[in-house]
Each structure stands twice: as structure tokens, then as C-alpha cells.
Amino acid sequence: MDTAITKIVIVGGGTAGWLAACRIAAAAHPAAADPITVTLVESPDVPTIGVGEGTWPTMRATLERIGIGEAEFLLSCDASFKHGSRFRGWANGAPGDVYFHPFTPPVEADPRTLVAAWQAEAAGEPFADAVTPQPHVARQCLAPRQRAMPDFAGALNYGYHLDAGKLAALLQRHATEKLGVRHLRDHVIGSDRADDGTITAVRTRHNGAVAGDLFLDCSGHAALLVGDVPFIDRSDVLFNDRALAVQVPVAPDSPIAAQTDATAHAAGWIWDIGLPTRRGVGCVYSSAHMSDDEALATLAAYLGTPEPIAPRRLRFRSGHRAQFWTGNCLAIGLSAGFLEPLEASAIVTVELSLDALLDDWPTRATMPLTASRFNTLFRYRWDRIVEFLKLHYVLSRREGRYWRDHRDPASIPPRLAELLALWQHRPPLRTDLPMVDEMFPAASYHYILYGMGASPPATGPLREGALPSLAPVAQRTRSMVAALPPIRAYLEACRAARQPIAMEQFS
Amino acid sequence: MANHVLLTSEEHRTLRIDPSRGADFGDAVMSCLIVPTEFRRVQNDYPILFRLTPQRDRFQALAMFGFEPGENLFLDGTRWDARYRPLALEIQPFLIGHPATPGGDKQIHLDLDSPRVATGGEGVRVFDDVGRPTPYLETVAEQLGELDLGWQATDGFFAALNRHELLEPLTLEITLDDGTTNRLVGYHGIAEERLQQLDAAALGELQAEGHLMPVFMAVASLSNVAELIARKSRREPARG
Numbered sequence: 001m002d003t004a005i006t007k008i009v010i011v012g013g014g015t016a017g018w019l020a021a022c023r024i025a026a027a028a029h030p031a032a033a034d035p036i037t038v039t040l041v042e043s044p045d046v047p048t049i050g051v052g053e054g055t056w057p058t059m060r061a062t063l064e065r066i067g068i069g070e071a072e073f074l075l076s077c078d079a080s081f082k083h084g085s086r087f088r089g090w091a092n093g094a095p096g097d098v099y100f101h102p103f104t105p106p107v108e109a110d111p112r113t114l115v116a117a118w119q120a121e122a123a124g125e126p127f128a129d130a131v132t133p134q135p136h137v138a139r140q141c142l143a144p145r146q147r148a149m150p151d152f153a154g155a156l157n158y159g160y161h162l163d164a165g166k167l168a169a170l171l172q173r174h175a176t177e178k179l180g181v182r183h184l185r186d187h188v189i190g191s192d193r194a195d196d197g198t199i200t201a202v203r204t205r206h207n208g209a210v211a212g213d214l215f216l217d218c219s220g221h222a223a224l225l226v227g228d229v230p231f232i233d234r235s236d237v238l239f240n241d242r243a244l245a246v247q248v249p250v251a252p253d254s255p256i257a258a259q260t261d262a263t264a265h266a267a268g269w270i271w272d273i274g275l276p277t278r279r280g281v282g283c284v285y286s287s288a289h290m291s292d293d294e295a296l297a298t299l300a301a302y303l304g305t306p307e308p309i310a311p312r313r314l315r316f317r318s319g320h321r322a323q324f325w326t327g328n329c330l331a332i333g334l335s336a337g338f339l340e341p342l343e344a345s346a347i348v349t350v351e352l353s354l355d356a357l358l359d360d361w362p363t364r365a366t367m368p369l370t371a372s373r374f375n376t377l378f379r380y381r382w383d384r385i386v387e388f389l390k391l392h393y394v395l396s397r398r399e400g401r402y403w404r405d406h407r408d409p410a411s412i413p414p415r416l417a418e419l420l421a422l423w424q425h426r427p428p429l430r431t432d433l434p435m436v437d438e439m440f441p442a443a444s445y446h447y448i449l450y451g452m453g454a455s456p457p458a459t460g461p462l463r464e465g466a467l468p469s470l471a472p473v474a475q476r477t478r479s480m481v482a483a484l485p486p487i488r489a490y491l492e493a494c495r496a497a498r499q500p501i502a503m504e505q506f507s
Numbered sequence: 508m509a510n511h512v513l514l515t516s517e518e519h520r521t522l523r524i525d526p527s528r529g530a531d532f533g534d535a536v537m538s539c540l541i542v543p544t545e546f547r548r549v550q551n552d553y554p555i556l557f558r559l560t561p562q563r564d565r566f567q568a569l570a571m572f573g574f575e576p577g578e579n580l581f582l583d584g585t586r587w588d589a590r591y592r593p594l595a596l597e598i599q600p601f602l603i604g605h606p607a608t609p610g611g612d613k614q615i616h617l618d619l620d621s622p623r624v625a626t627g628g629e630g631v632r633v634f635d636d637v638g639r640p641t642p643y644l645e646t647v648a649e650q651l652g653e654l655d656l657g658w659q660a661t662d663g664f665f666a667a668l669n670r671h672e673l674l675e676p677l678t679l680e681i682t683l684d685d686g687t688t689n690r691l692v693g694y695h696g697i698a699e700e701r702l703q704q705l706d707a708a709a710l711g712e713l714q715a716e717g718h719l720m721p722v723f724m725a726v727a728s729l730s731n732v733a734e735l736i737a738r739k740s741r742r743e744p745a746r747g
């Protein structure tokens with residue numbers, strides 16, 4: 001007889017572990033005959049790594065499904081709004097070399113006619129600026145929504161910048177207090193396996209064996225349960241393997257940057273993420289192309305501060321597991337893999353993994369099939385992320401060994417090389433990215449390709465459709481810039497609105 | 508008290524107006540002054556009634572939102588449940604300013620004491636960073652222009668109604684679902700019998716001056732009284 005999968009054990013309590021606990025517990029039917037139980041085992045003394053403080057727009061649906069209100073999330077996580085990414089110095093490093101990759105897709109049109117309309121109507125303007133209001137709104141540090149709108153709705157598509165440590169803490173409170181997740185602070189010292197390799201229980205130091213039907217390895221780089229699954233190294237494509245990270249305080253009333261800034265340097269790039277109380281800045285580099293001291297000097301020069309800085313030093317290797325789901329164990333988060341933080345793909349990969357798990361919840365009998373399908377889907381996704389990140393480098397015309405090495409054909413994945421050849425003659429089309437839920441749709445490729453200064457294709461011998469008008473973009477820009485509040489004012493108003501409630505609770 | 512100033516792009520470059528609805532913004536009112544040129548849009552949602560000014564020297568047209576002072580049955584917290592809102596509400600906190608010199612252009616004035624003048628950084632901008640009017644101000648300016656023309660046409664409208672004796676006192680007896688009765692007194696409506704008896708010459712005259720359509724719109728608007736009663740009946744039990 002087939003049995004339901006109901007006892008879920010999550011190993012690891014970082015962003016991935018608590019997101020998993022919340023999503024699964026919130027999706028569980030409380031009146032089921034055999035209800036789902038979620039246990040999260042977290043080592044009491046392993047510090048969590050603050051990966052990626054930028055989310056994708058997917059985080060809005062994730063929070064909504066978990067049942068956390070938007071204002072509560074924003075205030076609890078020191079969070080702010082993210083309109084997308086801004087790339088500085090990537091095309092050639094000359095002054096004025098800057099472009100946006102906004103979250104909102106261009107005006108709806110066939111890519112060929114869209115690019116032609118941009119050329120015909122606004123050739124002097126950057127592509128993203130011509131096809132969506134978002135870069136204009138982001139430059140003015142405005143929120144993507146008004147407070148009167150329903151939670152998680154916006155005038156534009158948006159994600160968040162947040163303090164990942166505070167997010168994990170919020171999710172933990174929500175999971176344990178509202179969703180009935182069992183939280184064990186204990187060390188995992190091993191696992192019990194059946195003859196076929198499936199895990200029957202994880203063994204803990206103080207609480208003994210914790211049995212389960214499905215185990216999620218969210219233990220980060222430690223990869224406590226999936227450590228022996230082969231790792232596929234992608235550093236031959238993505239060279240960056242180190243980062244220096246600092247936090248810089250900001251003035252209380254200063255505008256809050258509305259996009260992640262990614263500024264290219266001689267052998268990597270610098271992230272700059274604005275939160276209400278601080279900026280997170282980090283220098284990502286390739287140790288094969290830049291020494292630690294040079295990286296430190298690059299970061300110091302970017303910050304422009306005379307005082308010496310003492311950054312956190314991070315080492316990583318871009319790559320992922322050959323399989324993510326083996327037997328009854330699914331790796332989610334850093335245990336599944338990590339790619340350099342350009343385009344902030346870490347948290348979204350966690351979210352998508354949980355979407356896929358919950359969309360096709362296995363039974364004991366179907367688990368091998370479900371696992372195999374999951375592995376195929378996520379191998380596809382990791383490959384697409386690798387290619388999309390690589391795209392940023394191969395299109396660059398910057399000089400220097402690092403950038404030339406990135407353009408070496410031997411370092412370019414064959415599928416990307418094929419597409420780049422096609423895109424010389426036509427824009428990226430939907431059929432180039434054929435999955436229903438592509439992580440980066442054709443629109444993202446348009447933003448990077450034309451943002452980096454790729455020449456728009458010349459008109460071919462085939463007839464083209466009517467060109468879309470870009471005039472509504474300018475009109476919507478004017479309306480949005482007038483009607484959207486500065487992010488700082490929005491967050492202050494959230495704080496002020498929450499105050500009376502807090503006082504009532506204590507009276 | 509009102510504190511009216513001339514709106515200028517220099518003085519009000521960063522001004523933001525709160526477009527929210529709610530009692531805090533002065534929306535808890537039982538009626539609003541309207542002009543004949545908007546009767547067609549008003550009659551989609553609201554009954555149109557007429558009333559003498561407190562000085563009893565002339566008539567005014569009103570869109571009715573409730574049956575007693577302070578009662579707005581279209582206002583539900585921060586939501587205004589109707590397709591259209593009268594111009595005189597939509598233009599707040601702006602006003603038509605009369606020119607400093609006779610014959611000069613009319614100006615836009617701003618009531619600085621209005622709760623709609625936002626202070627926290629939220630709300631809709633009136634000018635952009637370089638001082639150009641925003642789409643919001645463009646809309647308000649259009650509405651102010653329409654309202655100004657409407658006021659100018661109002662005297663002629665009521666003069667024609669008086670000339671043809673088309674206004675008559677109207678008492679509305681309102682019986683709610685729970686059996687209680689309210690009475691709206693002191694209002695006037697269109698005298699429908701007189702209207703039906705007008706001859707071709709009179710109708711032609713009204714039509715030529717543009718008054719005929721607003722007259723019929725006012726007649727048609729009275730079908731909204733039943734809907735207004737239904738709104739009040741729905742709300743009453745909640746108060747119980």
C-alpha cells in the first residue's frame with residue numbers, strides 16, 4: 001500500500017531551512033487524516049551565513065503563502081524595495097557606462113518589433129528606460145507601491161532588499177508560534193539509513209533519533225545529508241570565488257537606493273545594497289586574477305573612506321550537486337549549490353525548490369519519479385542561471401586578463417554560444433527560453449543584451465508586424481513618479497502606523 | 508479655517524496631496540454641490556436634488572450621499588463605492604482663484620489647511636522636480652476648468668427652471684427595512700408634470716440653451732433614491 005509523506009525533517013535553520021518549514025507547514029491541511037508534521041533541527045552554535053540580501057519578486061508570493069503581512073515583514077527584516085539591478089562599468093568601464101535590469105518586463109510586444117520601436121522612437125535612450133517606467137522610478141528612490149494598495153501588489157514588479165539574519169528570525173518566530181513547527185536546537189551527528197539508502201532518521205546529540213518520511217538538507221555548505229552527492233564545479237565558467245563584505249551605516253533620513261548596484265572592477269564586481277539602516281557592500285573577485293590585498297584596495301577605493309576597513313572574508317566555489325533529490329532527501333539552499341551572487345539567485349532557487357516540492361507532493365511510491373523530475377528541472381535551472389550570469393561577462397568589452405578570460409570561447413557554455421550567434425541577427429525570442437517557468441525570460445536577456453550595448457539587429461527580409469508605441473511608457477513614468485512615495489517616507493509611515501498597535505498590546 | 512494660497516511651481520515643488528478617501532479627509536458629508544454639466548455622470552450613482560442657499564436667494568444642485576448630516580452611505584472606511592465622484596470633491600484641496608487683474612487668467616489656489624495636504628512624504632506630487640505639472644495636476648486643472656464653466660452656467664440653468672416653473676418642493680419619506688421612517692425636507696426636485704406639459708417652443712428654448720439634458724438627468728437620478736435607501740438599510744443593522 002502506498003503511504004503518504006507526512007513526517008518532514010529539516011536539517012538547518014538558515015533562510016533556506018526556515019523558508020522550507022514555513023512553506024510546508026502553511027500548505028499542510030490541518031484536518032488531514034494523517035497531518036503533516038514539520039521538525040527543524042538547528043545546530044545551536046553554527047552561525048548562519050548572510051547570503052544574498054536581495055530577493056526576487058517571487059518573495060512576495062512566498063510571504064503571502066506563509067501568511068506574513070507585508071508591513072510586518074518590511075519592519076521586522078529592516079527591509080526595503082528592490083526594482084532590479086543596476087550595472088555600472090560592465091560594458092566598457094567608461095564614464096556613463098550604466099544600465100538597468102528592472103523586474104518589470106517591457107511593454108507587451110513581439111521582441112523584434114519592440115527592439116525596432118526602441119530604435120525608431122528612442123534610439124538615444126537606454127533600452128530599459130525606453131520600454132518600462134521602472135528605471136526612472138528607481139533612480140528617484142521611490143517605492144513601487146502605495147500603502148493603500150493590497151499587500152504585495154504594486155504599480156511595478158518588485159522584490160526586496162533585506163537583512164537575511166532578521167528574515168530567518170522572523171520566519172522562525174512565525175513557524176514555531178503560528179504554524180506549529182517543532183524546533184530542535186541540537187547537533188545532527190549522523191543519519192540512519194535503510195538498505196536502499198533512504199534515510200529513516202537523523203541522529204542528534206541530545207534528542208536521539210528524529211525519524212521522518214522526507215528529509216530536507218538545508219545545512220548550507222556543511223551539506224550534512226547530501227555531502228556525498230557529487231558536486232559539479234562551474235568555476236570554469238564563473239571565475240569568482242571570493243568576496244569581501246562590509247556594512248556601512250547610512251544617515252537616518254537619506255534616500256534608500258531602490259536597486260542593487262553591481263559595479264564592475266578589474267577582476268570582478270562590487271555589490272551595493274541599501275537597507276533603511278545600513279548599506280551592505282561587497283567586493284566579489286576571482287582569486288586567480290586578483291590578490292586579496294588588491295581586492296581590499298578596490299573595495300576601499302569604492303567606499304572612498306580614508307579609515308582602514310575590516311571586511312568579512314568569504315570563499316565560495318560556483319557549482320551545484322549532480323542531483324538535488326536523492327532517495328528521500330532533498331537539498332535546498334547552499335547544500336544544493338551556490339553561484340556567485342550576481343543577479344541574487346540564491347534565495348529564489350530556494351523558493352522555486354519549495355514551489356516544485358509542494359506542487360507535486362510525493363507519496364512513498366512516487367518519490368523516485370518525483371525526485372527524478374525535480375532533478376531534471378533543477379539541473380535545467382542551474383544551467384540557465386550559469387548561462388545568464390555568464391552573459392554579463394561575455395558581452396563586456398572591458399580590457400584586462402580577467403575580462404578577456406571570460407570571453408575565451410572555451411569558457412562559454414555551448415548553448416549560450418549558439419544563442420549569442422543567433423542574437424547577432426535577431427533579438428532573444430520566447431522560443432529560446434521554452435520552459436513555462438523560466439527563471440530568466442527572454443525579457444531579461446533583452447535588458448542585458450541591449451543594456452550592454454549589443455547592436456540591435458538590422459531589418460531582415462521578412463515582413464515585420466506593426467511597431468508598438470512607446471509613448472505610453474513616458475506617460476506612465478510621469479504618473480508613477482508623481483504618485484509613488486519615496487521608499488524612506490513609505491517605511492516611516494509603516495512604522496508610524498504600527499506604533500498604536502504596539503502600545504495597545506502593552507497597555 | 509481655510510488658508511488659501513496661490514499654487515506655484517516654485518513654492519510647491521515638492522508638495523504632495525493625499526488622494527485617500529475617508530472621514531478624516533472630510534468625506535463624511537451627506538451631499539456635495541454639483542454643476543449641471545456633470546449631471547449626466549452624477550445620475551449614474553446619486554440622486555440629484557435642489558435646495559435654496561442659506562441666504563434663500565438662489566438655488567443649488569446637490570448630489571445626495573445620505574439622509575442626515577455627516578452620513579455618506581457611499582463611504583466605507585477608506586473606500587468610496589461609486590463609479591463617479593463630483594468635481595467639487597475631486598478637486599480638493601484646490602480651488603479656482605480669481606485673477607489679480609480683471610480679465611487675467613484664472614489661477615489655481617490651494618487650501619493649505621486641508622487634511623489632503625500630505626506631510627509624511629506619501630501622496631501624489633503636483634509638480635515634478637523641474638517644476639512641470641504632473642499628470643495629477645493636469646487632471647485637477649481640467650476639472651477646475653470644467654467646474655468653473657459649470658458654475659458660470661448654473662445661474663442660467665436655474666433662471667430657466669424658474670421661468671418655466673420646473674422646480675417644486677419635494678419631500679422624501681424614507682422607510683427602511685426595519686420599518687423606521689426618515690424624512691428629507693427642504694429640498695426641491697423637477698416638477699415632472701409641468702415638464703411633460705411644456706410646449707415645443709419652451710422645450711426648444713431649453714434645448715437651445717443646453718438645459719434640457721440636465722433637467723432629464725435630474726429626473727432620471729431619482730431612481731437612485733431606492734438604492735440609497737438600500738444602502739442605509741444595509742448599514743443600519745450594523746449600528747444596532
